[in-house]
Amino acid sequence: MQFAVPRRGLPSAASFRRWAAAVSSLKVNLVVVGRAEGRRLNDKFRRRNKPTNVLSFRDTGDVVLCAPVIRKEAREQGKTLAAHYAHLVVHGILHLRGYDHVTKRQAARMEREEIRRLARLGFADPYTVE
16 A cells, blocks of 8 residues: 555545455555646556546556545545545456456446445445435
C-alpha cells in the first residue's frame, strides 16, 4: 500500500488491504496517486491525456487509484468514498486476474463478480443507482 497523496480523508490502509484480500491472495501493490500522476500514467499506457479512476498493471501487480477522480465520482454517484474505493480496488484486482469488460459478455461476467465480492464486504451493488 502506497500513498502518493495526503492520507487525510482516505480510507485506512487496513481497509484497502481487507478489500484486496477479498479478491485475491496474490501480492498486489495498491498505489493512491494525485491528478497529475493519474493523467501521466493514463496518457503513457492508454494514450488518454486525462486522469482515470483506476489502472491495473498485470506485469507488476500494481493497481493505481487516482484520489481526486475517485472522490469526484463518489460524490456524483451518491456513494460513500469507502464504497467507491472498495469497488475500484475489487475492479482493479479482477483485471489483474484476467477479467475484462471489452465485450458485453466480459463486462457482465466482471460486473457479477464485482457485485458478489462487494456484497461479501458489506457494500451494495455499485451499478445500482439510487
